[in-house]
Amino acid sequence: MKPYRKEIVMDVPTRRGFENITSQVRECLRESGIQEGLCLVNPMHITASVFINDDEDGLHQDYDRWLEKIAPHEPVSAYLHNRTGEDNADAHMKRQVMGREVVVAVTGGKLDFGTWEQIFYCEFDGGRPKRVLVKIIGE
Amino acid sequence: MKPYRKEIVMDVPTRRGFENITSQVRECLRESGIQEGLCLVNPMHITASVFINDDEDGLHQDYDRWLEKIAPHEPVSAYLHNRTGEDNADAHMKRQVMGREVVVAVTGGKLDFGTWEQIFYCEFDGGRPKRVLVKIIGE
Amino acid sequence: MKPYRKEIVMDVPTRRGFENITSQVRECLRESGIQEGLCLVNPMHITASVFINDDEDGLHQDYDRWLEKIAPHEPVSAYLHNRTGEDNADAHMKRQVMGREVVVAVTGGKLDFGTWEQIFYCEFDGGRPKRVLVKIIGE
Numbered sequence: 001m002k003p004y005r006k007e008i009v010m011d012v013p014t015r016r017g018f019e020n021i022t023s024q025v026r027e028c029l030r031e032s033g034i035q036e037g038l039c040l041v042n043p044m045h046i047t048a049s050v051f052i053n054d055d056e057d058g059l060h061q062d063y064d065r066w067l068e069k070i071a072p073h074e075p076v077s078a079y080l081h082n083r084t085g086e087d088n089a090d091a092h093m094k095r096q097v098m099g100r101e102v103v104v105a106v107t108g109g110k111l112d113f114g115t116w117e118q119i120f121y122c123e124f125d126g127g128r129p130k131r132v133l134v135k136i137i138g139e
Numbered sequence: 140m141k142p143y144r145k146e147i148v149m150d151v152p153t154r155r156g157f158e159n160i161t162s163q164v165r166e167c168l169r170e171s172g173i174q175e176g177l178c179l180v181n182p183m184h185i186t187a188s189v190f191i192n193d194d195e196d197g198l199h200q201d202y203d204r205w206l207e208k209i210a211p212h213e214p215v216s217a218y219l220h221n222r223t224g225e226d227n228a229d230a231h232m233k234r235q236v237m238g239r240e241v242v243v244a245v246t247g248g249k250l251d252f253g254t255w256e257q258i259f260y261c262e263f264d265g266g267r268p269k270r271v272l273v274k275i276i277g278e
Numbered sequence: 279m280k281p282y283r284k285e286i287v288m289d290v291p292t293r294r295g296f297e298n299i300t301s302q303v304r305e306c307l308r309e310s311g312i313q314e315g316l317c318l319v320n321p322m323h324i325t326a327s328v329f330i331n332d333d334e335d336g337l338h339q340d341y342d343r344w345l346e347k348i349a350p351h352e353p354v355s356a357y358l359h360n361r362t363g364e365d366n367a368d369a370h371m372k373r374q375v376m377g378r379e380v381v382v383a384v385t386g387g388k389l390d391f392g393t394w395e396q397i398f399y400c401e402f403d404g405g406r407p408k409r410v411l412v413k414i415i416g417e
Contacts, residue, residue, distance in 0.1 A: 001140050001279045001417050003314035005385055036142035037276055038179060040316060040381055044392025046331045052239055053185045053231060058219030062228050063235075066210065071344065080336030089340050092331060096341075096376055098235055100330055103179055103242050103381050105274035107144055112272060114183025133390060135383035137315055137416065138276065139140050140279050175281035176415055177318060191378055192324045192370055197358030201367050202374075205349065237374055242318055242381050244413035246283055251411060253322025277415065278279050 004032035004136040007044070012126035015073075018060040019121045021050075021132065025104075026111060028134045035109045037138015042101035044133050047091035047125035049098035055118045063122075067094045091124035098122050106138055143171035143275040146183070151265035154212075157199040158260045160189075160271065164243075165250060167273045174248045176277015181240035183272050186230035186264035188237035194257045202261075206233045230263035237261050245277055282310035282414040285322070290404035293351075296338040297399045299328075299410065303382075304389060306412045313387045315416015320379035322411050325369035325403035327376035333396045341400075345372045369402035376400050384416055 006028045010019060025041055041050045053059070071093035076082045079089030102119060105112035121132055145167045149158060164180055180189045192198070210232035215221045218228030241258060244251035260271055284306045288297060303319055319328045331337070349371035354360045357367030380397060383390035399410055 001315070003385070003416070005383065005390070037140070038177065038274070038316065040383055042381075042383075044395065046392075046394050051235065053235070054220075056220055056223060058222055059228065059231055062218045062220050063232070066232055070209070070348070079340045081332075081334060081340050083336055084334060089337065092337055093341070093344055096329065096331070099238060099377060101381055103181075103240055105144065105179055105181075105272055107142070107274070112144070112274065114185075114270065114272075116185050117183065131392065133383055133392075135316070135385070135390065138142070176279070177316065177413070190374065192374070193359075195359055195362065197361055198367065198370055201357045201359050202371070205371055209348070238377060242320075242379055244283065244318055244320075244411055246281070246413070251283070251413065253324075253409065253411075255324050256322065277281070 001137055002034055002139060004034060006134045008132040009129050010121050010132055011129045012123035015126050016064055017123045017126060020055055020118055021121050022119045025119055025134055029136060032136045034106055034136050034138040037106045037136060039104045039106050039136045040101060041119060041134050044131040047088050047095055048130060049095050049122040050102050051098050051122060052102050052117050052119055054116050067097060088125040094124045140276055141173055141278060143173060145273045147271040148268050149260050149271055150268045151262035154265050155203055156262045156265055159194055159257055160260050161258045164258055164273055168275060171275045173245055173275050173277040176245045176275060178243045178245050179240060179274045180258060181272055183270040186227050186234055187269060188234050188261040189241050190237050190261060191241050191256050191258055193255050206236060227264040233263045279415055280312055280417060282312060284412045286410040287407050288399050288410055289407045290401035293404050294342055295401045295404060298333055298396055299399050300397045303397055303412055307414060310414045312384055312414050312416040315384045315414060317382045317384050318379060318413045319397060320411050322409040325366050325373055326408060327373050327400040328380050329376050329400060330380050330395050330397055332394050345375060366403040372402045
């Protein structure tokens with residue numbers, strides 16, 4: 001069994017944003033030389049998500065509005081967590097809806113994806129650099 | 140390390156529906172001969188979920204009503220994604236709530252499950268065949 | 279490839295509650311001797327979640343209130359599932375929002391975590407002992 005590990009640095013300037021990281025994960029897989037196994041991708045931060053869905057800008061705007069309805073940023077005083085001096089409690093809620101990590105099958109040296117599957121980094125509390133972990137195990 | 144891969148074809152005739160796929164995943168595991176490892180199950184499509192919960196019809200109807208309340212199908216014009224000619228933006232939201240994939244421990248050649256754990260395919264935009272990927276790695 | 283398996287018993291006396299299980303998972307990893315691989319942690323029950331987020335009490339109270347708003351416990355008669363004699367349909371909804379399992383990278387014999395990542399068991403239907411499965415594969 002061969003392990004591979006890499007950190008990808010994300011720096012979303014806005015509070016919230018979506019970034020397609022599929023090509024960066026593919027590059028990791030190529031670099032690893034692993035042909036068969038599993039690939040884990042997760043933010044190393046707790047106010048961001050990694051998820052798999054469609055690369056369509058309208059959809060991402062829909063996600064953003066929908067998440068803001070489910071867990072609004074304001075009023076920040078509505079959240080106990082924000083009494084610690086933070087203003088990002090909503091980001092912790094949104095991240096749970098979208099999930100933390102994805103696990104992707106590796107087959108024949110490729111991400112074993114359906115036609116429309118793409119990996120996204122989703123930022124809910126941006127404006128500073130954050131790290132995404134790619135860990136691949138296999139042979 | 141031994142890899143195993145299989146696609147299961149789902150064909151839910153209605154827009155939304157739940158299918159118990161536990162026995163099909165068990166058959167994959169048996170066929171793989173893997174005794175210890177991890178089993179990943181995910182739809183290869185982005186408007187469906189694979190999740191683990193109870194095989195109780197009332198619960199599935201509750202899920203369906205609840206998801207429709209959180210992310211209603213209509214009005215379809217409420218979603219930017221539907222301006223692409225689609226009418227399935229709600230399906231992309233619902234899929235995020237229920238999740239994409241499950242990872243199940245394999246122990247002694249069996250799915251290492253508690254009493255009530257069952258694997259479901261959950262369709263949010265049916266009426267056409269879709270694929271579920273089963274990838275098992277281990278020994 | 280080396281497999282490791284352990285069950286952790288949780289016994290949350292209240293209906294709902296959060297428990298930090300990071301140190302117990304770390305102890306499993308130490309016991310396994312595995313240096314590189316993947317660690318799966320999941321409840322073996324369907325009305326509980328394992329998730330990764332911040333160890334901050336205000337945030338957990340925020341989660342609890344927010345989940346109760348998204349999927350209220352009462353009226354219990356609002357859920358078809360509760361006609362089976364259960365009163366925990368809401369717990370099955372809440373568990374889907376928070377997710378079932380986490381998969382954590384193992385690097386150099388450690389949980390490969392960012393600064394604030396901690397593993398929690400989240401109970402939605404407590405008052406009885408439940409099991410959490412820790413499965414680690416690697417070398």
